[in-house]
Amino acid sequence: MVKLYISGPITGIPDYKEKFMAAAKELEEVFDDAVVLNPATLPEGMNRADYMRICLSMVDVADMVALLPGWENSAGAMIEKKYAEYQGKLCETIDWLILAKTRRRQRREPEKEIPADH
Numbered sequence: 001m002v003k004l005y006i007s008g009p010i011t012g013i014p015d016y017k018e019k020f021m022a023a024a025k026e027l028e029e030v031f032d033d034a035v036v037l038n039p040a041t042l043p044e045g046m047n048r049a050d051y052m053r054i055c056l057s058m059v060d061v062a063d064m065v066a067l068l069p070g071w072e073n074s075a076g077a078m079i080e081k082k083y084a085e086y087q088g089k090l091c092e093t094i095d096w097l098i099l100a101k102t103r104r105r106q107r108r109e110p111e112k113e114i115p116a117d118h
Helices: 016-030 048-061 075-086 094-108
Strands: 002-007 034-037 064-067 090-093
Touching: 002 016, 002 048, 002 075, 016 034, 016 094, 048 075, 064 075, 064 094, 075 090, 090 094
Parallel strands: 002 034, 002 064, 064 090
Antiparallel strands: none
């Protein structure tokens, strides 16, 4: 089982929940045994410091961090990335993680035999 934390911009992004949910779904489809830690599922109404404490706790238990587009423009996502890297965890864009996992899976699958009549 791999635990993946999703990191990306939330503040000021009206459709952040949809973006994070789509990312979670994609990660769950590609990483068969994944537990996706999604900060967009947290309840609304807390202050930024409260959210950051909870998110850093999720980063603590995650094995790797999937960075959504625009992460570099988010103060919170940059803190999460630095914190995860400090712990020696893999932090890559979601596209890179999905591509790497897909390529790894393709290398493991045996080549299909082409019938002789083709």
